[in-house]
Amino acid sequence: MTVTATSVDESAPPQSRIAPGWRAARLARLLPALAAALSGVLLYVSFPPRTVWWLALPAFAVLGGVLRGRGWKAGLGLGYLFGLGFLLPLLVWTGVEVGPGPWLALVAIEALFVALVGAGIAAVSRLPGWPVWAAAVWIAGEAARARVPFHGFPWGKIAFGQADGVFLPLAAVGGTPVLGFGVVLCGFGLYEAVRSAARGRRTRAVRRSAAAVALLSVTVPVAGALAARSLVSDAAEDGHTTVAVIQGNVPRSGLEFNAQRRAVLDYHARETERLAAEVDAGRIARPDFVLWPENSSDIDPFVYADARAVIDRAAKAVGVPISVGGVVERDGKLYNEQILWDPVKGPTQTYDKRQIQPFGEYLPLRSLIGAINSDWTSMVRQDFSRGTEPGVFTMGSAKVGLVTCYEAAFDWAVRSEVTDGAQLISVPSNNATFDRSEMTYQQLAMSRVRAVEHSRTVTVPVTSGVSAIIMPDGRITGKTGMFVPGHLVQKVPLRSSETPATRLGVLPEMLLLLVAAGGLGWAITVRVRGRRAGEV
Structure with missing residues (x-):
């Protein structure tokens, strides 16, 4: 048997001797963070004055792919990056005339809500039918942003980017929460469809349950929006x-x-x-x-x-x-x-x-703000x-x-x-x-x-x-x-x-909050039981 020795140039600097595989692994660890931030930017691009509302779907598909199967801590960080990618350009107008300070402070605070949503989505992403739970968690985050702090700041609700989109009639069904839920659910369903198809090509077998979840997550919001068109009318009822x-x-x-x-x-x-x-x-x-x-x-x-x-x-x-x-x-x-x-x-x-x-x-906080900048x-x-x-x-x-x-x-x-x-x-x-x-x-x-x-x-x-x-x-x-x-x-x-949205008021949002709470509770229960089983 012949053994071939590989020589190493000891005179070369240490960084040149780093294995290419290590560099690739390091790059792979950075890709989720980059994907989270860029998908946030993609969501921003879907908002007016542009009319490419449909870009919200791949934005949430990428976010779903980034968060699925991760721990809540990773979800927290990746969610924050997604929030920054979305809100930094969306809210840049808040810095007009007063400089970047208030704009950056507002974005930093609002992105914290998106970070918590990211942690929640990561937590529920292992559950059966996860796109439903994850979309409800997103709407729960929007509900929180619309109320706190200082009576809330709902700017950037997903519904507000859909004025030109096919999902718009859902607003008549249950207001901005139902419209936003439909868009986010469809985006997560799109990722699940791609994932199921890719798995099928690798294993030559498709899990029926995953395929059904993907199909329903994509088709139900679209079908619901088409059905809701009957609620949209400009006919004069009172002259x-x-x-x-x-x-x-x-x-x-x-x-x-x-x-x-x-x-x-x-x-x-x-x-x-x-x-x-x-x-x-x-x-x-x-x-x-x-x-x-x-x-x-x-x-x-x-x-x-x-x-x-x-x-x-x-x-x-x-x-x-x-x-x-x-x-x-x-x-x-x-x-x-x-x-x-x-x-x-x-x-x-x-x-x-x-x-x-x-x-x-x-x-708010007049004395504190005055101490920072009297202007x-x-x-x-x-x-x-x-x-x-x-x-x-x-x-x-x-x-x-x-x-x-x-x-x-x-x-x-x-x-x-x-x-x-x-x-x-x-x-x-x-x-x-x-x-x-x-x-x-x-x-x-x-x-x-x-x-x-x-x-x-x-x-x-x-x-x-x-x-x-x-x-x-x-x-x-x-x-x-x-x-x-x-x-x-x-x-x-x-x-x-x-419309049903007018009559129901806050009820659809409350129901979606209950769905989000149920999904998070289920995910926590599964995690606790798994730990206990591992300790036995």
């Missing part, structure tokens, strides 16, 4: 109304526009008077009412006679009621308020924003107070529910207006602070989802754009550009029937 949406524009973008409050008010009054002139000339139909954006009058018209006169003149010119977005001080408290302004009677009804924005309209506290010198009652204005023959800007992200804030009798929803907003960022399009997509969820026409008057009119089936039938003055006038349907 039609002609609505006008005013976009007055602002002198310039950014936070400094608040120093030019009178100019903003004048711009919206001027655009309304321009609309009135077109009506008088017979070029367009006279609207039944007019909707102004949030912050269209940052000068309190109940205190300052000149602001009151400007609004009164615009209302008289157009000859119909106007909903005016104002900043009002009452009993020493500041309110973000919608004011129903009649051309004859003046202000007759108000709605105070209930879901106010932390760090935008009020400052941040100067941006919110006085906290806004919360309203307590839903706002439904009777405008002409229509009952209009008011959902002010940030409130559109919260399920309860929109539903309360519909259950209080709203036949049409208005989402007056002020996005000028965020310049031309994706925030405007992300928020517009939320309004499209809300239209389908509650089967209502939704109007979106915005100071600087994009203002829009959305049909009850989620279609945008009119919109403006950004940072231009303009108005939209359209005859829209009024509806009063309630």
